[in-house]
Amino acid sequence: MKEYADYDALGLAGLVRSKQVSPAELLDAALSRAEAAQAEVNCFSALYPHLAKAQLKDGTGEGPFAGVPFVTKDLGVAVKGAPLTSGSVAWKGYVADADSVLASRYREAGLVFFGQTTSPEYGLTTTTESTLFGQTRNPWDVTRTSGGSSGGASAAVAAGVLPLAQASDGGGSIRIPASCTGLFGIKPSRGRVPMGPGRTEGWIGMSTVHAVSRSVRDSAALLDVSHGRETGSRYVAPSPERPYLEEVSRDPGKLRIALWRKAPNGTTPDADAEAGLMATAKLLEDMGHEVVEAGPEFDGEALSKYALFAISAHIAAAFDDRAAMLGRPIAPDEMEPITASMAALGRTVPMVELARANNLFNMAAITFEEFLDAGRFDLTLSPVTHRAPDKLGTMALTQDGEAMGKAIAGFGAHCAIFNQTGAPAMSVPLHWTEPTEEAPGGLPIGMMFGARYGDESLLFRLAGQLEQAKPWKQRRPPVWVG
Numbered sequence: 001m002k003e004y005a006d007y008d009a010l011g012l013a014g015l016v017r018s019k020q021v022s023p024a025e026l027l028d029a030a031l032s033r034a035e036a037a038q039a040e041v042n043c044f045s046a047l048y049p050h051l052a053k054a055q056l057k058d059g060t061g062e063g064p065f066a067g068v069p070f071v072t073k074d075l076g077v078a079v080k081g082a083p084l085t086s087g088s089v090a091w092k093g094y095v096a097d098a099d100s101v102l103a104s105r106y107r108e109a110g111l112v113f114f115g116q117t118t119s120p121e122y123g124l125t126t127t128t129e130s131t132l133f134g135q136t137r138n139p140w141d142v143t144r145t146s147g148g149s150s151g152g153a154s155a156a157v158a159a160g161v162l163p164l165a166q167a168s169d170g171g172g173s174i175r176i177p178a179s180c181t182g183l184f185g186i187k188p189s190r191g192r193v194p195m196g197p198g199r200t201e202g203w204i205g206m207s208t209v210h211a212v213s214r215s216v217r218d219s220a221a222l223l224d225v226s227h228g229r230e231t232g233s234r235y236v237a238p239s240p241e242r243p244y245l246e247e248v249s250r251d252p253g254k255l256r257i258a259l260w261r262k263a264p265n266g267t268t269p270d271a272d273a274e275a276g277l278m279a280t281a282k283l284l285e286d287m288g289h290e291v292v293e294a295g296p297e298f299d300g301e302a303l304s305k306y307a308l309f310a311i312s313a314h315i316a317a318a319f320d321d322r323a324a325m326l327g328r329p330i331a332p333d334e335m336e337p338i339t340a341s342m343a344a345l346g347r348t349v350p351m352v353e354l355a356r357a358n359n360l361f362n363m364a365a366i367t368f369e370e371f372l373d374a375g376r377f378d379l380t381l382s383p384v385t386h387r388a389p390d391k392l393g394t395m396a397l398t399q400d401g402e403a404m405g406k407a408i409a410g411f412g413a414h415c416a417i418f419n420q421t422g423a424p425a426m427s428v429p430l431h432w433t434e435p436t437e438e439a440p441g442g443l444p445i446g447m448m449f450g451a452r453y454g455d456e457s458l459l460f461r462l463a464g465q466l467e468q469a470k471p472w473k474q475r476r477p478p479v480w481v482g
Contacts, residue, residue, distance in 0.1 A: 001021060001026070001028075001029040004026075004033075004482060005160045007163065008163045008164070008213070008214060008215040008217065009065055009163045009164040009213070009215075009218045009221075009222075010064065010065070010215075010218055010221055011163075012026055012067070012068045012163070013064060013065050013067060013068050013110065016067035016068070017066070023056050023060055023066075023067030023068075023112060024053075026067055026068065026069055026112075027049070027053070027056065027112060027114060029069075030069035030114060030161060030162050031047065031049055031069075031114060033160060033161045033162075033481045033482065034047055034071075034114070034115055034156070034162075035047075037139075037155070037159040037160075037161045037479070037481045040139070040159065040481070041136060041137040041138070041139055041142065041155045041156075041159055041479055042118065042133070042136050042137060043117055043136050043151075043156040043159070043161070044115050044116065044117055044152065045074040045085065045117065045118045045119070045132075045133050046082065046083050046115060047114065047115040047116075048081070048082055048114065048115060048116075049114055051079070051081050051082060052112050052114035055107070055112050055113065056112060060112060061108065062110070063109035063110035063111075063225065064109055064110065064221055064224075064225060065109045065110045065111045065221070065222075065225070066109075066110030067112065068110065068111055068112065068164075069111075069112050069162055070106065070111035070113055070114070070162070070165070070166070071113070071114065071115045071116060071117050071153070071162065072103065072116055072117070072165075072166045073116070073117050073149075073150055073153050073165075073166055073167055073168055074086060074087055074116045074117060074118060074152070075087065075119040075123050075149065075168060076100075076123075076168055076195070076207075076209065077102050077103055077166060077168070077209065078096035078100040078103060079096060079099060079100075079103050079113050079116075080096055080097065080099045080103075081095065082095065082096055082113065082116060083095055083096075083116065084096050084116075086119065086121065086123070086318075087118065087120050087121045087122065087123075087133065087149075088121045088122060088130075088132065088334070088335065088339075089131055089132050089334045089335070090319065090322050090330050090334040090335060091322060092132060098197075100194075100196065100197065101195075101196045101197055101230045102166075102194050102195075102209060102226060105194070105226045106166070106225070108225070109222075109225035109226075117150070117152030117153040117156055117165060118130070118136045118152030119148075119150070119151075120149050120151075120396070120397060121335070121336045121339050121397055122315055122318065122339060123148070123168065123170055123207075124311070124315070124336075124338065124339055124397060125149065125338075125395050125404070126148045126171075126172060126176050126395055127145040127146075127147065127151060127390065127392065127394070127395040127396060128145065128146060128147065128148045128149060128150075128151025128152055128177075129145075129393070129397070129398075130397070131336060131398065135393075135396075136151045136152050136155050137155065137392065137479075138155065138158075138180060138181060138389055138477075139159040139181065139477035139478065139479035139480065140158070140180075140181065140182065140389070140441055140442070140443055140444060140477040140478065140479075141389070141436075141438050141439035141478075142479060143391055143438055144180075144389040144391055144439075144443070145180060145389050145390050145391075145392055145394075145395065146180050146181050146389070147173075147178070147181065147389065148173060148395070149168070149170075149177075150167035150168060150169070150174055150177045150185075150212060151177045151180070153165035153166065153167045153177065153211075153212050154167070154177030154178060154180060154183055154185075154212050155177075155181060157181070157183055157212055158182060159477065159479050159480060159482070160476070160480050160481050160482020161481060161482075163213060163214050163215065164211055164212075164213040164214070164218045164219070164222065165211060165212055165213075166209070166210075167209075167211050167212045168207060168208065168209045168210075169210070169419065170202060170203050170206050170207035170208075170311070170419055171206065171307070171311075171412075171419050172187075172384070172412040174186070174187050174210060174212060174427070175384045175412070175415055175425060175427040175448060176412045176415060176427075177212060178212045178384070178429070178446055179383075179384035179412075179427045179429075179444060179445060179446030179448075180385065180389040180443075180446075181212075181444060181477075182444035182446075182475055182477070183212045183213060183214060183427075183446075184212070184215070184216050184219055184427065184428060184429060184467075185210075185213070185219070185426065185427045185446075186210060186219055186223075186424065186425070186426035186456065186463075187208060187210065187418060187425050187426070188210050188223065188227070188237070188456055189237040189422060189423065189424045189453050189454050189455075189456060190205050190208060190235070190422030190453070191205075191233065191235045191237040191422070192208065192223075192236075192237040192424075192456070193208055193210060193223070193226055194209075194226070194228075194230035194233075195207070195208075195230075196230050196231065196232070197230075200230060200232050200233045200234060201234070202314075203310060203311055203314055204310050204354070204357065204358055204361070205361070205422060206307065206310070206311075206361075206416075206419040208419075210222070210223060210226075215473070216248050216463045216464050216467045217245060217248045220243075220244035220245045220248050221245045223244050223456065224245055237453070237454050238454040240456070240457050241457065242457075244456060244460050247458075247460040247464070248460050248461070248463065248464035249464055250461050250464070251465070252458060252461035252465055254288050254289060254290065255284075255289045255458075255462065256289070256292065256375075256376055256377050257284060257289055257291050257292070257377065257378060257379045257380070257381050257449075258292055258293075258294040258295060258371075258372075258375060258377045258379070258380045258381065259277070259281055259291050259292065259293045259294070259295075259380075259382075260294070260295035260296070260380045260381060260382045261277065261382065262295060263300070263382070263386070263413035263414045264298040264299075264303055264414075264416075264417050265300035265301070265303075265304060265413055266300060267386050267409065267413035268386070269383050269386045269387075270386060270387045272387060272388050272431075272443075272445060273385065273386050273387055273388075273431075273445050275431065276430065276431025276447060277381070277382070277383050279431060280430050280431065281381065283430070283469060284381070287469055292375070292377075294371075294377070295371075295382075296367055296368055296370075296371035297367070298364060298367060298417065299360075303361075303364065303416070303417065303420055306353070306357035306360050307357070307416060307420060308345070309346075309349045309354065309357055310357045310358075311342065311346075312343065312345040312346035313346040313349050313354060314346070315339065315342050315343045315346055316342075316343040316344075316345075316346030317346070319335065319343050336397035336398055337397065337398055338399070338401055338404060341401060360420075361420040361422075364417065365420075365421035365422060365423065365453065368450075369452055369453070372452060378458065379449045379450060379451050379459075379462070380449065381447065381448070381449055382448050383414065383447060383448065384412060384414070384415065384427045384445070384448040385411055385445055385446070386410060386411060386412070386413055386414075387411065387445075388433050388443040388445060389443055389444075390407065390411065394407045395407050395408050395411070414448060418450055421453070422453055423450055423452060423453045424450070424453070424456045424459060425448055425449065425450040425451070425459075426459045426463060428446060428448075428449065428467075429446055429472045429475075430447045430470055430472075431444070431445045431446075431447060432445070432475070433445065439478075440478060441475065441476075441477055441478060449462060449463075
């Protein structure tokens with residue numbers, strides 16, 4: 001199917017509905033491209049065409065994505081009969097015995113599961129490198145990271161394997177990979193998308209789930225079929241007025257946007273990211289929006305410390321659970337060195353510190369909305385990453401902990417606050433660096449817009465407007481299998 005990559009996921013579904021192509025033909029097209037991309041960028045942890053063919057045999061229904069090939073990330077989202085390792089040697093060989101709630105909703109929408117994308121161990125870093133699966137490479141420059149922890153998903157979509165892939169975000173892990181590979185990615189509000197069964201939140205509410213995509217409308221339509229309360233939810237994001245897909249074509253009106261340059265931890269953009277920020281501000285003003293330099297004030301050091309405490313406690317629990325499942329301790333060579341140190345920390349964090357973490361994140365949410373209200377701002381604008389994608393190796397969980405921590409702290413420095421507050425934020429592919437010999441197409445740096453809790457609708461309206469004003473669909477990386 002020669003023109004496969006010219007369509008987004010909704011476009012492919014339209015071809016299936018009009019019988020111009022069959023779901024089996026789409027699956028073959030995706031699988032052949034997946035194998036080609038795997039050789040170039042190592043973005044898949046597993047391919048399972050037998051599961052996809054069995055699903056096609058059962059029928060894909062009448063959903064908006066009926067017959068469209070799809071992949072999930074190797075972290076948290078279970079697909080019945082598929083492996084789920086969380087990028088960890090300790091979980092090698094584990095196979096899910098049932099669909100997660102999210103996978104069930106995707107299946108009802110007609111998406112056809114044929115593979116799984118790579119993740120670093122437990123999504124603990126902003127690059128996608130692991131002892132289990134190796135390094136996932138960026139299609140724009142194979143010496144650099146495709147971001148993390150959803151770097152397999154971003155590499156697969158950016159390389160043209162498929163137009164849309166599931167991703168998750170506990171500290172920037174949808175937005176950073178989207179930024180690194182020139183894609184659109186939105187982190188939904190806390191409580192918007194199901195995390196179950198067995199839990200309804202991740203990392204005390206910091207983690208959430210959605211996707212990276214080439215088109216804005218695919219992301220909106222996917223959120224339409226996946227959001228909503230699940231059994232046992234303790235909180236649910238407010239219901240949208242209308243489908244998100246409709247928002248993409250609606251005028252956002254004149255917006256007042258805070259240009260937020262200095263991240264909570266004090267990081268400021270380098271020259272490349274600053275150029276993107278200024279160009280985006282000008283674009284917004286040319287479109288009729290008002291951009292004012294301003295930003296909320298947070299205690300970045302405390303936020304980082306308490307996020308580390310909370311995540312480490314969850315990692316310790318996860319590996320203790322795996323040890324109980326195996327009936328033996330986890331061996332030292334079954335965990336990445338930094339993961340092991342985090343698990344050790346998690347077993348020693350006093351309970352009072354976890355209460356303080358939750359209280360601090362609540363106060364951060366209040367501070368963010370008070371800032372928006374006081375300045376009459378609709379949104380904030382900042383770079384997703386404060387520099388172009390790093391070389392592979394610098395942020396891996398096998399590196400020196402101090403050097404790795406410093407690299408991460410200065411990379412996606414504006415991202416984690418939206419996980420801590422629960423507010424939605426999106427990465428829009430609006431800037432590329434100048435071309436180099438290694439990156440003849442330049443390197444992407446996404447621009448991030450943050451909104452009030454529950455207001456994904458406004459983000460989609462602006463994203464649709466930006467996609468029309470400065471299209472990115474025509475940009476294709478040097479590694480392109482579409």
